Amino acid sequence: MPKISEKGRLMPESPIRKLVPYAEQAHKDGKDVFYLNIGQPDIKTPTIAMDAVKVHSLDILAYTRSEGSENYRIKIADYYSENDINVSHDNIIVTTGGSEALLFAFGSIMDDDDEIIIPEPFYANYNGFSRASGVNIVPVISKIDDNFALPPIEEFEKLITDKTKAILICNPGNPTGYLYSKEEIQKLADLVIKHDLFLIADEVYREFVYDGIQHYSILQEPRLDDYAIVIDSVSKRYSMCGARIGYLVSKNKTVIATALKFAQARLSPPTLAQIASEAALATPKSYFEEVNTEYVQRRDALIKALEKIEGVKVAKPNGAFYCIAELPIKNSDDFAKWLLESFDYNNQTVMVAPAAGFYSTPGVGLNQIRIAYVLKEESLLRAVKILEEALKVYQD
Structure with a gap:
């Protein structure tokens, strides 16, 4: 057999x-x-998103652009601007869920046996994405007694080798719900700049923050323009898990150009789901x-x-x-x-x-x-x- x-x-x-x-x-x-x-x-799910699919006027369910429709990406950039994140639609690739965005990121910046440092516990599928990409996870353990706060930067630094290509965080975190502070993000920024690494942030839960605390995106840290890669998704934000629409966002033009080649290989993200997701951006605050x-x-x-x-x-x-x-x-x-x-x-x-x-x-x-x-x-x-x-x- x-x-x-x-x-x-x-x-x-x-x-x-x-x-x-x-x-x-x-x-x-x-x-x-x-x-x-x-x-x-x-x-x-917001009614506006569901209605957009019901009333579409398409005669042919055709491919869209590999990076997602231009109009949708312009509106995504507007959404980020409303959240004090300054990006262009050219910094965005629409993907089939946040999962594909992460796979594109891994494929664009890492080769077989390269390493990525991730604070654990982390979203379980990071294990699967890493295995599928031939990448090795190097964990740094956060502790329940510390409410799963960012481990000391020294713990990250001593794990860095010539195989290390990136640090990945989920902010707010799945499975912990921990929200990294601006100060913690800036410590990570210092580290990745010092060692010339990428910083990937899975920010799909950005809208869900509590107790008057503000979310600080890695895209808001100006020093990280060449280092930051954000993974995002409509799944949880608009309760649209079945739409399977996400985005990869980076101001690093080489990262975007490389990720686009992966996007072209899978042709395009789903058309009807983009229609629903574009409409969802008009959801009131x-x-x-x-x-x-x-x-x-x-x-x-x-x-x-x-x-x-x-x-x-x-x-x-x-x-x-x-x-x-x-x-x-x-x-x-x-x-x-x-x-x-x-x-x-x-x-x-x-x-x-x-x-x-x-x-x-x-x-x-x-x-x-x-x-x-x-x-x-x-x-x-x-x-x-x-x-x-x-x-x-x-x-x-």
């Missing part, structure tokens, strides 16, 4: 999606499952104000409830809609399966994301889970109650 590739064999499973068969079986067994495992907002108010209420209720459970430690997020909780267990992978296969509380159970998959360091995060607070407050509190009861009877 022909063999699959070593790259394919080593491609990691998604810690978010690998438990889906267990959840489906739990549902077939008659259990109600509260899904805390995936960042699929229950917030309605009141939409985000209402959504942020909702997420703050959910966050506060969730954190308060989790902190009441004996043996549970939780970091308080300042952005996005995730948190990491440390549980009094040995292996959250086993615990997550047990919740779906063997436990119910009044015929209800929960699906969580084991946090070890958000690390690349073996053996780290085994007793942690990621919770996405994308359910209504009442459902979140019910889910936490189920977790509390489960921990009373679970045995490692």
Whole structure:
């Protein structure tokens, strides 16, 4: 029998999606499952975006430009300008989701066996993107006791080798919800300039920041024009995960020209999804104000409830809609399966994301889970109650 590739064999499973068969079986067994495992907002997509697809006047669903339609990119640049980020439409390539933007970035700046430093825990698919690109992740661990703040710059610097090509952050963070401060961004700027590295920032949760704190983009740091690459997406901002539209943004003309070649190889981003995403840019700011108010209420209720459970430690997020909780267990992978296969509380159970998959360091995060607070407050509190009861009877 022909063999699959070593790259394919080593491609990691998604810690978010690998438990889906267990959840489906739990549902077939008659259990109600509260899904805390995936960042699929229950917030309605702006009507203006949905209507744009319904009323389009296209006769042919044709290719668009490989970098995305010019009119859409001009409007994206206007969006950034409204957020005090000065870029031109020529600095933007529209991609099939933020995932493709990151793959284009990796392909444009790194070769096989090059290294990228990432604070962990990090978005689990960074492991997959790196494996697919032949790139090695070099992790620097952030800690729950520090609320997952940026590790000391000295920890980054001692990991830099002649193979290091970039540092990658997610801001605000998935899975931690941590929001990097302007001072932390400037420390990273000093470091990448000193060592001639790229700084990649996944900023897809930019609109979701709380407690009066302002988001500071790496594109706002003037010293980083040649070093900064931003990954962005409509998925979470407008609750349009299924549109699969993202962007790669950089003022470095060589980066954009190189990424464009990858974009040309896959022809173009989806046409109807660009129509919806362009329309979504007209969403009023009141939409985000209402959504942020909702997420703050959910966050506060969730954190308060989790902190009441004996043996549970939780970091308080300042952005996005995730948190990491440390549980009094040995292996959250086993615990997550047990919740779906063997436990119910009044015929209800929960699906969580084991946090070890958000690390690349073996053996780290085994007793942690990621919770996405994308359910209504009442459902979140019910889910936490189920977790509390489960921990009373679970045995490692």
